[in-house]
Amino acid sequence: MISSRREIVEEPVRAISEDVVGVAVGKDVKECLSVLRYALKSSHGKKICLLHVHVPAQMIPLMGTKFPANSLQKEEVRAYHEFEKQNLRRIMNEYILYCLQEGVQAERLCAEAESIEKGIVDMISLHGIKKLVMGAAVDKCYSRRMVDLKSKKAFYVRSQALASCHIEFICKGNLICTREGRTDGAQVEAAGTSPQTSPDAEALEISHCRSQSLPLEQVNSREVGSPSSDLRFRGRSLLVDHFRESIIDPSPSPNIMNGVRTARSLDVNETFDKLSLLERRSPYERSDNSLRSPRGVIDMAPSPLSRVELCENGLEQDGKTSDYLYNQYERVMMEATNARRDAFLEAIARRKSEKEAVNALCKVKAAEGLHAEELKQRKEVEQELAREKAKLESIKKQLNEEMEEVRIAQDQKASLERELLESDLTVKELEQRILSAVELLQSYKREREELRIQRDSALKEAEELRKNQLAGTILPQFFTEFPFREIEEATRNFNPSLKIGEGGYGSIYKGFLRHTMVAIKILHSDSSQGPSEFQQEVNVLSKMRHPNLVTLIGACPEAWVLVYEYLCNGSLEDKLSCKNNTPPLPWQARIRIATELCSAIMFLHSSKPHSIIHGDLKPANVLLDANFVCKLGDFGICRLLSRDETPNDNETLVWRTDNPKGTFPYMDPDYLSSGELTTKSDVYSFGIILLRLLTGRSAIGISKEVQYAVGNGKLKSILDPLAGDWPFVQAEQLARLALRCCDMNRKSRPDLITDVWRVLGPMRASCGGLLSIQLGSSEHLQPPPYFICPIFQEVMLDPHVAADGFTYEAEAARGWLDSGHDTSPMTNLRLEHRNLVPNRALRSAIQEWLQRN
Known part of the structure; x- marks a missing residue:
């Protein structure tokens, strides 16, 4: 149909037999199961037809908000509607599966409409549904005293659906009310048995005729000019008049009803044959035998009703009135x-x-962006011009000073010459003075020449420095530079198959450079941050070495290329997400990675004379080598703060900016709001990484989830099961430490050296030896079974004997008892007491075995 209603046709449109029960279902499967369950129980073996009306979304969600569909591109709207249809197929498949589980055959019938209730009524008319089961209200509105409908949709369907459809309204599996269906046969019998039709029956008959039409061939086979035809034509005028009034005003006309009550019986089929003949000339004629009115589509399908008793006395109107009414209708x-x-x-x-x-x-916004960029470039040019003018003024001032010195020397020479002319007696003295003046003049000239040479050399050096700063080629002398030709050979002209990473900074390739496997990062040439990020990484990584920092091998300044050591196990982000089906990290390895990352951050914060703030700590920047040792990289946006800027070492170093940079879920909220970057900002990012190591979940909103779980004693429910069985005590310690690091107030966050390392250091030591044992592959490294803790399933470092006679790791036994257990983990029998006795003999044997291996 050409209207706002669009059919989602999954099956050919056909009339549904009386052996089929229609069930109206919605998007909420859980809410509609009570209706479907009732229909399955009351179907008595009949086939189930699931009816669903889909209303396309007029507000499309995009980038965290919603836009009107008519303001977006057609492709975006089409893509979202396709997503809705896929979700609809999934929902209908759930209903079909439930029916199959109950042993009932079911089919689905879906349609699109402007509203759900209108779509249901149209589907009842279009498919000839004889029985329908639908909800009377949502289940939460049900009460024992509920005797009527509480849903606007149910009210609409009960009042507008075909009278032949039997409808049962259900709420929470209970039958609330029923609308009985009236069949055509019943109407015919009522019309034949009562010559004086009651007002209610006549209204029902005309309402039924309003939705029917007869074939045009019956009109052609009758003689219109006969007396009976004239009488029938007047009856048709009354029906057409009533039909037009029903289109304009749905309420029945009293005049027409009184005329029908006093008329003799006419053949309704012949009357509607003529009405159909009139409709053939109307612009509202439809190929599917339906008449479109301003209020909607009126079905004109043939009706089994044969005749309606109309009285002859009410049809005494002349032909002119009928033609006038017909013209008004057209x-x-x-x-x-x-x-x-x-x-x-x-x-x-x-x-x-x-x-x-x-x-x-959009064009205005683009023009504004270009205008802003032009203003920025103009400002930079003006600043450069101001600097050049300042240099020129300095040179002019120096030249004036030298000219003044020359003028003074000339004045002295003139005075000497005058003295020579005035006194011959003092010739020798004057000659000596002249000689001294000449020597002074020569010295002045030499000094002037030296100053000129120094000035020229200074200008030359300044020009070279300026050019080097613009090209970004200032590198330490001990730093290795590679020509771009070798970079191209190492990456096979940057072959896409060798690309191992890509981001906003540029692309990373794996290459073989000078007989060494390396990772080559080339920065985007069109990025305004490219030179600064390149120089930043060179300045930091070329001067520092740490076991947990990525080693910078060299660089190619002409193409902004950095060469690092190659780390084969990728990033911590890849391991947490099990990229390429790689095995997950065990909890021991995660504790070790957290400790090594903390060590690297402490090294950066305590470096002298400048403290270094990384500013972009996240799992994607933590790389793992072949032994899963973590190495921190990507120092493109790090900041160097001089310790001389603060009066004492206890005061926090601060770097201020109006444009914070970093990855949003890991950025310090205080840094985002105030623009102040401190060492506590790295502590916040480190806390988010700890929470991800514990749970394996996304960084967005993770602190609130863990805070809720710890506060409600549900920490075990959010621990990452892929990491193995976390020891409860250590997991709780890590969770509370991470939440302190993620505190919104940076002053409340712990210090890495005095607080965080005090927790991670012993924890790393407790699982470090065990991790090396588990990674060994030789048979002689396997520990004896009595060295293994029954709870942790690990080699015990501090064995203790419990009341049941079994030996456990002290931390595991205390965690078992503190979690509320009063039975043995081995025998499930009640423990006589909660005391733990150290097993020193077994501890000595374990220590000796660990040292030997």
């Missing part, structure tokens, strides 16, 4: 068609105007 229909076409064209024009307005706004 005019009204034509005006409705024109109005609907004008409204459609106006809607198209409005949508086109809206689209043009959106495009104009």
Whole structure:
């Protein structure tokens, strides 16, 4: 149909037999199961047909908000509607599966409409549904005293659905009310047995005729000019008049009803044959035997009703009145068609105007961006010009000073010459003075020449420094530089098959450079941050060495290329997400990685004379080598703060900016709001990484989830099961430590050296030896079974004997007792007491075995 209702046709449209029970279901499977369950129980072996009306979304979610569908591109709207259809198929498959589990055959029937209730009524009419089961209200509204409908949709369906459809309204599996269906056979029998039809029966008959039509061939086979035909034609005028009034005003006309009550019986089939003949000339004629009115589509399918008793006395109207009414009917229909076409064209024009307005706004925003960029470039040029003018003024000032010195020397020479002329007696003295003046003049000239040479050399050095700063080629002398030709050979001209990573900074390739496997990062040439990030990483990594920092091998300044050591196990992010089906990290390895990362951050914060703030700590920047030793990398946005900037070492170093950079879930909220970057900002990011190591979940909102779990004693429910069985005591310690690091107030966050390392250090020591034992593959490294803790399933480091006679790791036994258990973990018998006795003999044997291996 050409309207706002669109059918999602999964099966050919056909009438549903009376052996099929229609069940109206919605998107909430759990809410609609009570209706479906009732229908399955009351179907008595009949086939189930699931009816669902889909209302397409008019507000499309995009980038965290919702936009009107007519303001977006067609491809975006089509993609979201396709997503809705896929979700609809999944929901209907759940209903079908439930029916199959109950042993009942079911089929589905879906349609699109502007509203759910109108779609249900249209589907009842279109498919001839004889019995329908639907909800009377949501289940939470049910009460024992509920005797009527509480849903607007149910009210609408009960009042607008075909009278032949039997509808049962259900709420929480209980039958609330029933609308009995009236069959055509019953109407025919009532019309034949009562010559004087009651007002209610006549209203029902005309309402039923309003939705029926007869074939045009019956009109052609009758003689219109006969007396009976004339009488029938007047009856038709009354029905057409009533039909037009029912289109304009759905309430029945009293005049027509009184005329029908006093008329003799006429053949309703012949009357509607003539009405169908009139409709053939109407612009509202439809190929599917339905009549479209301003209120909707009126079905004109043939009816089994044969005759309606009409009285002859009410049909005494002349032919002119009938023709006038017919002409008025055609005019009204034509005006409705024109109005609907004008409204459609106006809607198209409005949508086109809206689209043009959106495009104009986009162009304005682009122009504003270009204008801002031009202003920025102009400001930079003006600043450079101001610096050059300042240099020129300095040179002019120096030249004036030298010229003044020359002028003074000339004045002295003139005075000496005058003295020589005035006194011959003092010739020798004057000659000596002249000689001294000449020597002074020469010295002045030599000094001036030296100053000029120094000035020229200084200008040359300044120019070279400026060029080097613009090209970003200032590197330490001990740093290795590679020509770009070797970089191309190592990466086979940057072959895409060798690319191992890509981000906002650029791309990373694996290469073989000078007989060494390396990782080569080339920065984007069109990025304004490329030179600064390149120089930042060179300045930091070329001057520092630490076991847990990525080693920078060299660089290619001409192409902004950095060469690192190659780490074969990728990033910590890849391991947490099990990229390429790699095995997950055990909890021991995660504790070791957290300890090594903490060591690297402490090294950066305590470096002298400048403390280094990484500023972008996240699992993607933590790389793992062949032995799963972590190495911190990507120092492109790190900041160097001089310790001389603060009066004492206890005061926090702060770097301020108006444009915070980093990865949002790991960025310090205080840094985002105030623009102040401190060492506590790295502590916050480290806390988020600890929570990800514990849970394996996404970083967004992870602190609130863990805070809730710890506060409600449900920490075990959110621990990452892929890491193995976490020891409860250690897991709880890590969780509380991470939550302290993630505190919104940076002053409340712990210090890495005095607080965090005090927890991670012993924890790393307790699982370090065990991890090396588990990674060994030789048979002689396998510990004896009595060295293994029954709870942790690990080699015990501090064995203790419990009341049941078994030896456990002290931490495991205390965790078992503190979690509320009063029975033995081995025998499930009640423990006589909660005391633990150290097993020193077994501890000595374990220590000797560990030292030997």
